[in-house]
Amino acid sequence: MDGNKGHAHEQVSCPDTYSLSIALLKENLNQKNLATYGQAIAHQTHLDKQFQKTLKDLSALEFALDQAAILAITDKKGTIIDVNDKFCELSQYSRQELIDQNHRLIKSGYHPPEFFKEFWATLKTGRVWKGEIKNRAKDGTYYWVNTTVVPFLDEEGEPYQYLAIRFDITERKRAEEALRQAELVSRQQAQELELALDKLKQTQIQLVQSEKMSSVGQLVAGIAHEINNPVNFIYGNLDCASEYVQSLLNLLGVYQQHCPVDVPEIQAALDEYELDFLVEDLPKMVASMQLGANRIREIVLSLRNFSRLDEAKMNPVDIHQGIDTTLLILRNRFKAKAAYPEITLVKEYGNLPPVVCYASQLNQVFMNIISNALDALEDQPLPRRIEISTFLARGDEPLWDGQCLISSCPFAVILIANNGSSIPVEVQKHLFDPFFTTKPVGKGTGLGLSIAHHIVVEKHQGHLICISKPGEGVKFAIAIPLMQAE
Ligand SMILES: Nc1ncnc2c1ncn2[C@@H]1O[C@H](COP(=O)(O)OP(=O)(O)OP(=O)(O)O)[C@@H](O)[C@H]1O
Numbered sequence: 001m002d003g004n005k006g007h008a009h010e011q012v013s014c015p016d017t018y019s020l021s022i023a024l025l026k027e028n029l030n031q032k033n034l035a036t037y038g039q040a041i042a043h044q045t046h047l048d049k050q051f052q053k054t055l056k057d058l059s060a061l062e063f064a065l066d067q068a069a070i071l072a073i074t075d076k077k078g079t080i081i082d083v084n085d086k087f088c089e090l091s092q093y094s095r096q097e098l099i100d101q102n103h104r105l106i107k108s109g110y111h112p113p114e115f116f117k118e119f120w121a122t123l124k125t126g127r128v129w130k131g132e133i134k135n136r137a138k139d140g141t142y143y144w145v146n147t148t149v150v151p152f153l154d155e156e157g158e159p160y161q162y163l164a165i166r167f168d169i170t171e172r173k174r175a176e177e178a179l180r181q182a183e184l185v186s187r188q189q190a191q192e193l194e195l196a197l198d199k200l201k202q203t204q205i206q207l208v209q210s211e212k213m214s215s216v217g218q219l220v221a222g223i224a225h226e227i228n229n230p231v232n233f234i235y236g237n238l239d240c241a242s243e244y245v246q247s248l249l250n251l252l253g254v255y256q257q258h259c260p261v262d263v264p265e266i267q268a269a270l271d272e273y274e275l276d277f278l279v280e281d282l283p284k285m286v287a288s289m290q291l292g293a294n295r296i297r298e299i300v301l302s303l304r305n306f307s308r309l310d311e312a313k314m315n316p317v318d319i320h321q322g323i324d325t326t327l328l329i330l331r332n333r334f335k336a337k338a339a340y341p342e343i344t345l346v347k348e349y350g351n352l353p354p355v356v357c358y359a360s361q362l363n364q365v366f367m368n369i370i371s372n373a374l375d376a377l378e379d380q381p382l383p384r385r386i387e388i389s390t391f392l393a394r395g396d397e398p399l400w401d402g403q404c405l406i407s408s409c410p411f412a413v414i415l416i417a418n419n420g421s422s423i424p425v426e427v428q429k430h431l432f433d434p435f436f437t438t439k440p441v442g443k444g445t446g447l448g449l450s451i452a453h454h455i456v457v458e459k460h461q462g463h464l465i466c467i468s469k470p471g472e473g474v475k476f477a478i479a480i481p482l483m484q485a486e
């Protein structure tokens with residue numbers, strides 16, 4: 001490579017030494033100092049040999065470099081002055097096509113402008129630049145080169161040429177890229193696997209819970225069914241029994257009026273059975289039996305309503321009935337216990353049309369949230385209160401904390417609040433996580449709210465949020481669209 005010689009020759013001081021030797025020679029000849037002349041000749045021969053050796057070494061170095069690297073020499077503007085065969089081979093351009101061209105010819109467009117700014121800034125200050133560059137060959141394919149650019153400096157220390165020494169690293173880059181891709185794919189696969197595992201966990205929770213609920217539901221429905229028939233016998237006959245008792249008592253009155261008692265045995269029996277009390281108490285007893293039977297009938301109806309095993313599809317239902325049934329089942333927990341007084345229940349039901357939903361699943365949601373409220377109040381000081389209110393939301397107005405429910409149809413909103421301690425923000429973040437519980441081992445499984453969330457959000461496209469600020473207790477808001485998309 002011819003251009004490479006420029007820099008190498010600059011380093012050799014031989015022409016100066018040569019003229020010095022000639023001057024010496026002349027001076028010595030004038031003085032006819034043959035001995036000195038002989039020495040000068042010897043010295044000159046020695047210098048010549050050294051010069052030849054340096055030239056040979058340089059040429060060997062150039063050959064070695066030429067064999068090993070991709071070389072190019074450019075002027076200070078980046079115009080190519082010379083290239084070696086390896087450069088032509090890799091770039092697929094001939095030497096003629098490259099000479100006098102700017103290096104931009106092989107620019108790939110991969111590197112940002114800042115990259116070349118830094119490149120030129122380094123070279124212009126006379127420093128060596130090292131880095132990896134992606135270039136484009138004549139056929140449009142890309143190759144990577146590990147590059148070292150050395151500036152050649154003039155007497156003022158300004159660069160007047162650059163020597164670029166490059167090594168092809170395309171294969172290494174390809175391998176690195178393949179590795180990166182493989183890493184990306186395996187990271188994606190790991191993420192997918194994690195998601196699948198999460199889903200599996202969720203499904204397992206639901207399976208366990210729905211199995212539990214369905215066996216509870218079956219049990220409840222079975223008992224309700226079994227009790228329903230005998231209760232109906234009692235309830236159905238009590239009206240008649242009440243009538244018969246009344247008729248018998250009337251008849252007894254008529255007898256007493258028209259046939260006064262003068263038989264001592266009858267008088268004794270009347271005294272013994274306290275007829276007056278019996279006549280007065282019997283109708284009351286029958287009335288209270290009617291009340292009790294009616295209550296049992298209502299409970300049985302509610303239990304059947306709660307289990308709703310027959311409903312595998314969505315139906316329009318009265319949400320208030322679902323809440324009331326749940327409250328009926330939990331009624332015992334509202335009662336005063338030991339040192340703790342009764343929990344007051346405040347209901348403020350709005351005007352709600354029937355809501356299309358899975359009724360038994362929504363009952364489960366009410367059950368979980370009201371149970372949690374009751375748990376939270378368990379050891380709270382006075383006065384303990386649970387408030388349940390409902391209202392209809394149009395679907396586009398701000399509801400709570402400025403949040404908006406955007407929907408094409410209105411929502412039924414159910415608020416369940418208790419005046420216990422508020423929930424710390426850190427705990428609030430995890431309320432709906434499966435298995436998250438702050439209750440002692442054996443008391444809570446941490447599934448209640450995660451299942452409620454799944455039912456409300458995924459099964460009904462609704463919203464379930466918890467609002468709890470310090471000193472303001474805890475409020476759960478459930479919003480269910482009145483209609484479900486097909
Ligand atoms: N009304 C509330 N007041 C205070 N904390 C509550 C209330 N509701 C829920 N939490 C908190 O949320 C946690 C999770 O509730 P979640 O219903 O999911 O599980 P759990 O009640 O602990 O157990 P499980 O319902 O499975 O028996 C509770 O452990 C409790 O810390």
Ligand SMILES: [Mg+2]
Nearest residue numbers: 368372448449
């Ligand atoms: Mg719970």
